[in-house]
Amino acid sequence: MEPLRQLALVFQPAMEAEPLIEQLRHLFIVEEQGRQDDSETFYDTFDWRLYRKQLLCVGAGRSRSLLSFDGTQHGMIDDLGPGRKFWWEMTPSEVRETLREIIDVRALLPMAALETDKRHCRLLNDDEKTVVRLTIRADVPVGDGAPDQLAKVVTIDELRGYQEAFDTVHRLCVAYGLTPLDSDSWLAQRAFSGSPRTPLDYGDKFRVELARDSDIGTAIVQICGYLLREIEFNRQGVYDDVDTEFLHDFRIAIRRTRSLLSLLKKQLPIREGSYFRREFKWLGGVTGKLRDIDVYLLQKEAYLAMLPSRLRPGLDGFFADLEQHRRHELKLLRRHLSSKRYRSLLSDWRTFLVADDSPLFGESSRKSCRELADRTIRKRFRAFLRNGEAITDDGPDSDMHNLRIQGKKLRYLLEFFRSLYDEKSLEQFVKQLKKMQDNLGDFNDLCVQEEMLGARLDGLGGNGRRVLLQAAALGGLLTVQAKKRGALRDQFAATYAAFSSSQNRELLVSLIGSDQRPEERAGRQ
């Protein structure tokens, strides 16, 4: 069926709504359904997953509505309990399914609010049948530095089978001096106009734009500054345990920082370099355990699905222990995040990156970043291939892990310096690398999990029924995992062959050039 029309028009700044309603009364019975004076809170995930899909989640009390940027409603949930923020805490519905797809494991958080005064009107014909619905809203954004009041907006909703009445009202509004909103994202613009957060101010993709002729010091400041901001952005969410992804992103930013510190070891002053490497290693370390537990808990459904239903109850105790363990680890992590050591590290790091007399702005950092990037990427790629060639079907698993770490370093490098290179070719190469890393990463995850599950199994004592059940469940998981791991190992050779193909090597050469000395090149001609 034809979708129903909805139109939004904006009043001139000083215009009142009353005379317009009077005019409508000549043609319709106008029934005011009461005024609604409340605030609308706009929810999104910390990384704007809904906004990226051009969706708004508007809440008042226990209800959450999913809207387009222009206010068109897609659906609603009206029984969300207090403090509920995950899709799995909602009652099953179409909206929940949509949210599930988009927000996944992230929490819906209040991002902005509007104080709205809404007048809902129904326009009736002579049979006292509704033929058009109309809402006049006046919005005041909530927040510092927000504009006082935004121009009033009227939205007109078509009812099926009453096109003519809709057209009539539309014409009347235009004649009265209302103008169509020039943007189909007016509600989104209004919603965030007073918010301390700017839409898309935090994203999942690492993206730093370096100048093509950037020097090393500037590049480091830019990249590390970006990562520092990510660390600071996520800290509170980790501390408050809002959702698992805060910690995940927090750790990635730390890992990237560490990677840069070690890749550019020679470019950094020795004393500072080793201090920051040590301290960020510490921070990576103290956040690790909690993340490991999160990974298992997030896997819960997948684990249960691997087991036949009669073995599933065996995991109850396993997960209950994990939950308990998690509470303990969270407490420890909170202590670290409030410690003097943490605060000093971040403030030292900030000072190092921005202070005028920072060694980063000294002579040695003036060299071309591009040259350094070329060289380092080349070196890393070679190291990767060297390690990759050495892997044999029956070699130890640790070879695979080392290769994965090599690959990760290469991947980070390419991401750090992406803006220095031809975007399309680089994307293409990164895509190939990602396929390779997925194979290695999945393999590594399975190894780590197997080790953990195995340790758990070894640690079981006694012979009560619950212990037996848990042992059976763990045994089941280990069997499935080992099979998967074997399959990944089998795929390795082909994946590696594709990645190390001459085509891919040439692709990289086209990006970073080859390192043959000029005289060698001349000699060959």
Place this chain on the structure above:
Amino acid sequence: MKIVAVYSSKGGVGKTATAVNLAYVASRSGQRVLLCDLDPQGAASFYYRIKPKKSFNRDRLLQGRFEQYIRATDFDGLDLLPAHFSFRNLDLALRDEKQAKKRRVLGKLLQPLAKDYDYAILDCPPNLTFLSETIVTAADCVITPVIPTTLSLLALEQLIKLLKKIDCDRRKLISFFSMVERRKSMHQQIMEKYGGYPIFLQTVIPFMAEIEKMGLSRQPVGAGGQQSPAHRAYELLWQEIRQKKLAT
């Protein structure tokens, strides 16, 4: 989309009252509902204050383009296909087609709306014509209100015979006692005698002034307040129908 027909060859048994209120109750529970007013008298349309558009005509209807005739009611998720005189002559319009094919015409006509609605609820005219055959053929469930009187039971019997004649699955037929007045001994006797038959639902709709007054209020009973006893009765009726006949 499930098609639910409220049908009886007898007039005045509460078909329209049932269709109008069940449609409202179903839409309240979040289902998308199309109430089809197949009775040229147009009582269901009247209750929802809807008039058909002037251009409504049979040929357009048979081309399957009746989306454009559908109108929104004042209630979310509930639309209505207004009554029109032309439905009466559906069989004339189809006179050149074979019997079996003709019978399937209504189902075919509703097909294009299947993705837009969860339920089509049909308010049927009180007669036994060719239209009745197309209705029971199209429906997933045929609900027959029966006033606990001998005459009303007769209409049910007639319907059972019709289903047999056109070789239609009799399990889709379901009935309930309508406009029940407990003080009438005839009502009591008939309900005692027949109420145990599996064709009858447990829920009954009593005779209630509130329902009678719908002609004045021109809205389903629940629209005046969710606490209304009549509304509660229709809610229970809908629940039982869904459980027994519409569960998938």
